[in-house]
Amino acid sequence: MKSNIIPAIKLTVATIVLFCGIYPAIIWALAQFTPSGGKGESLTVENKRYYANVGQNFTQDKYFNGRPSAVEYNSASSAGSNNAMSNGEYLTTVQARIDTFLIHNPAVKKSEIPVELVTASGSGLDPDLSPKAALVQVKRIAAARRIPEQQLRQLVSGHIQKPFLGLFGPENVNVLRLNVALEKL
Amino acid sequence: MAETDADPSAALRLKYIFKMNTEIFGVTATYVVTILLAIPLGKYIARVYGGEKTLLDPVINPLENVIFRFSGIDRKSQMNWQQHLISMLTINFVWFLLCMFMLMNQGWLPLNPDGNPGQSADLAFNTSISFMVNCNLQHYSGETGVSYLSQLFLMFLQFVSAGTGMAAAVVLFKALKEKTSGQLGNFYNLLLVSCTRILLPACIVVATLLAFNGTPMTFEGKDHIVTMQGDTVGVSTGPVAAFVAIKHLGTNGGGYYGTNSAHPLENPNYLTNMIEMSAQMIIPFAMIFALGFFLKRKKMARMIFGVMTAGFLILCVPTIIWESQGNPAIAKLGIDMSSGAMEGKEIRFGSVASGFWSIATTVISTGSVNSMHDSGMPLSGMTQLLAMMTNAFYGGCGVGILNFFIYIILAVFISGLMVGRTPEFLGKKIEAREMKIAMIVALLHPFLILAGTALTASFPAITSATTSNPGFHGFSQILYEFTSSAANNGSGFEGLGDNTPWWNITTGIVLLLSRFLPIIGPVAIAGLLANKRSVPQSAGTLPTDSATFGMMIFAVIVIITALSFFPALTLGPIAEYFSL
Numbered sequence: 144m145k146s147n148i149i150p151a152i153k154l155t156v157a158t159i160v161l162f163c164g165i166y167p168a169i170i171w172a173l174a175q176f177t178p179s180g181g182k183g184e185s186l187t188v189e190n191k192r193y194y195a196n197v198g199q200n201f202t203q204d205k206y207f208n209g210r211p212s213a214v215e216y217n218s219a220s221s222a223g224s225n226n227a228m229s230n231g232e233y234l235t236t237v238q239a240r241i242d243t244f245l246i247h248n249p250a251v252k253k254s255e256i257p258v259e260l261v262t263a264s265g266s267g268l269d270p271d272l273s274p275k276a277a278l279v280q281v282k283r284i285a286a287a288r289r290i291p292e293q294q295l296r297q298l299v300s301g302h303i304q305k306p307f308l309g310l311f312g313p314e315n316v317n318v319l320r321l322n323v324a325l326e327k328l
Numbered sequence: 329m330a331e332t333d334a335d336p337s338a339a340l341r342l343k344y345i346f347k348m349n350t351e352i353f354g355v356t357a358t359y360v361v362t363i364l365l366a367i368p369l370g371k372y373i374a375r376v377y378g379g380e381k382t383l384l385d386p387v388i389n390p391l392e393n394v395i396f397r398f399s400g401i402d403r404k405s406q407m408n409w410q411q412h413l414i415s416m417l418t419i420n421f422v423w424f425l426l427c428m429f430m431l432m433n434q435g436w437l438p439l440n441p442d443g444n445p446g447q448s449a450d451l452a453f454n455t456s457i458s459f460m461v462n463c464n465l466q467h468y469s470g471e472t473g474v475s476y477l478s479q480l481f482l483m484f485l486q487f488v489s490a491g492t493g494m495a496a497a498v499v500l501f502k503a504l505k506e507k508t509s510g511q512l513g514n515f516y517n518l519l520l521v522s523c524t525r526i527l528l529p530a531c532i533v534v535a536t537l538l539a540f541n542g543t544p545m546t547f548e549g550k551d552h553i554v555t556m557q558g559d560t561v562g563v564s565t566g567p568v569a570a571f572v573a574i575k576h577l578g579t580n581g582g583g584y585y586g587t588n589s590a591h592p593l594e595n596p597n598y599l600t601n602m603i604e605m606s607a608q609m610i611i612p613f614a615m616i617f618a619l620g621f622f623l624k625r626k627k628m629a630r631m632i633f634g635v636m637t638a639g640f641l642i643l644c645v646p647t648i649i650w651e652s653q654g655n656p657a658i659a660k661l662g663i664d665m666s667s668g669a670m671e672g673k674e675i676r677f678g679s680v681a682s683g684f685w686s687i688a689t690t691v692i693s694t695g696s697v698n699s700m701h702d703s704g705m706p707l708s709g710m711t712q713l714l715a716m717m718t719n720a721f722y723g724g725c726g727v728g729i730l731n732f733f734i735y736i737i738l739a740v741f742i743s744g745l746m747v748g749r750t751p752e753f754l755g756k757k758i759e760a761r762e763m764k765i766a767m768i769v770a771l772l773h774p775f776l777i778l779a780g781t782a783l784t785a786s787f788p789a790i791t792s793a794t795t796s797n798p799g800f801h802g803f804s805q806i807l808y809e810f811t812s813s814a815a816n817n818g819s820g821f822e823g824l825g826d827n828t829p830w831w832n833i834t835t836g837i838v839l840l841l842s843r844f845l846p847i848i849g850p851v852a853i854a855g856l857l858a859n860k861r862s863v864p865q866s867a868g869t870l871p872t873d874s875a876t877f878g879m880m881i882f883a884v885i886v887i888i889t890a891l892s893f894f895p896a897l898t899l900g901p902i903a904e905y906f907s908l
Binding site for chain 2: 219225
């Protein structure tokens with residue numbers, strides 16, 4: 144043990160320099176060549192800067208609303224609800240979300256509400272909706288903004304991100320980009 | 329009229345099937361591409377440990393030489409298996425002390441732009457152990473619980489803990505090589521080359537890919553923005569890309585953010601999700617192929633890979649199906665369930681990739697998550713638990729093979745008894761001493777999990793308030809936490825309020841025992857075998873690389889797991905399933 148301790152300490156120091164110093168420095172330097180300069184993809188609209196990948200809290204009827212969040216989209220402290228499927232209180236919450244949605248969207252039938260609109264995301268910061276979950280809100284937004292439904296449907300279709308290479312993964316719609324475009328209509 | 333009615337619905341159904349299929353294509357492609365990449369990587373790894381020339385020599389040789397000269401280590405001096413273990417334990421102890429100091433004092437140490445406070449002693453104890461043992465059970469949240477300096481130091485442990493596991497596996501490789509004596513290489517050398525020649529180059533590639541897909545890599549503190557609706561919110565950033573690369577390649581799994589790879593900055597899109605899934609599987613896969621190349625026993629490597637793959641698929645396929653079906657209790661509320669079980673899941677990954685990841689991360693000891701396991705289907709919880717309970721289907725960096733080796737020894741012994749011959753493995757006799765060690769290691773895992781769970785359940789005054797869900801699922805939360813600790817996995821049913829002295833200390837102890845005994849045991853067996861005289865193969869020798877023997881190993885794994893854990897699983901996930 145004794146003959147090992149000094150080499151062990153010295154090797155630790157040397158490898159700390161390598162893995163805590165040199166390695167992150169290399170990645171940091173490479174990240175400067177990314178479009179965002181390593182600060183995370185952002186989106187600037189009318190001098191306001193947003194993080195394109197971080198979901199925001201949209202609750203007003205005139206916007207496409209994102210998914211429920213266990214942390215109200217607090218991007219300084221992410222979390223999921225961690226509710227179990229069998230948790231009775233949780234099922235009451237889901238029922239309440241369904242009822243609220245139906246009040247705000249009276250033209251929508253219950254069977255048309257996609258499950259992702261009444262369940263909280265894993266991160267609490269989900270930036271996306273499925274195309275279906277965006278389209279189901281069109282009637283409400285059309286009424287709130289007095290815009291023809293057809294125009295909103297086109298807006299949503301234009302914002303659908305296809306699966307990677309057209310083959311891998313689900314389709315999704317970035318809620319922030321969609322709402323930015325909505326404001327410009 | 330009837331036809332026009334049928335047509336749109338048929339078209340819709342086709343479209344729906346294709347949509348679901350893009351999710352299935354995604355995971356299938358990731359899995360297949362990873363295996364294809366792991367074969368050449370395995371060849372490369374075998375060359376690295378064999379001391380042969382490789383492409384990166386001109387860059388890395390001088391770097392390693394500087395490090396060894398500074399440390400006063402002669403990389404060529406050979407160690408026997410006991411010396412290996414002593415070196416390993418010594419350097420791990422140094423890391424532990426340093427990490428304790430760092431975490432408790434991070435409040436005043438530099439690189440703390442968000443002003444996060446130092447950790448309490450019990451939390452620092454748990455965090456230090458869990459990163460040292462390659463588990464990364466995080467009882468804190470990355471945004472508020474650690475400074476940037478601590479994140480960087482934890483990243484250091486993610487490198488060297490993975491390197492430790494790989495070095496230990498190579499001691500086994502060397503001991504199994506024919507005509508070897510007690511000279512099994514130098515531990516410090518194996519540790520360093522694992523980090524510099526395998527993990528580091530791969531991390532640079534993965535981290536760069538992540539950074540170019542929007543994962544932050546900055547040293548600026550928390551950002552503040554005003555949202556479109558006018559709320560002011562903070563956005564945590566930091567050196568995320570570098571951290572996420574090693575967290576996966578080293579099968580560590582500790583997230584930069586509280587929600588790990590479900591966080592949109594840690595895992596921004598489906599491509600990064602594929603990269604991260606692949607990164608966590610590739611080295612465990614490649615280590616098995618490396619074993620085959622190193623020992624020149626490719627058939628045996630194929631047999632091991634086959635058994636592990638069978639186990640993985642048996643757990644993975646049903647999980648994907650259950651997750652894409654969704655929660656029956658929500659289905660009763662009458663809404664559209666076609667997206668599956670979406671509580672705790674992200675839209676950009678979908679239920680299929682989330683289900684796949686949940687099994688990949690638990691069979692391998694990564695423990696990173698891209699969905700919240702706590703909110704998954706009850707039986708998916710069971711398959712995740714089973715993946716960690718067997719702990720040998722692929723397994724973590726290096727340690728996966730060590731765990732599997734124990735099952736091989738048990739299978740050799742049992743089948744030896746069945747055909748009435750002295751059990752042999754690669755020409756070496758397996759005798760009472762080796763069997764005792766193998767049994768202790770095999771029984772330790774269920775013992776730690778079940779004793780920890782039972783103990784916790786018997787002190788409801790301290791522990792019942794920490795479970796966030798009622799009933800059977802609350803029990804599953806306790807069982808999961810100990811299973812994850814004993815498998816050195818690090819994922820959790822995260823609703824558990826685990827930052828209490830009880831959880832920090834009990835799981836800390838479980839982590840220590842379940843890391844080092846399952847390394848010491850197999851290395852000791854290998855060392856003992858290496859010293860034995862080789863018995864020439866005869867017609868009566870039981871072939872240990874055949875499909876039949878593979879099935880034997882599989883049966884041993886199933887019997888040990890089923891007998892040990894079935895009662896506990898009945899009280900948790902199975903009971904929850906029937907209550908839905």
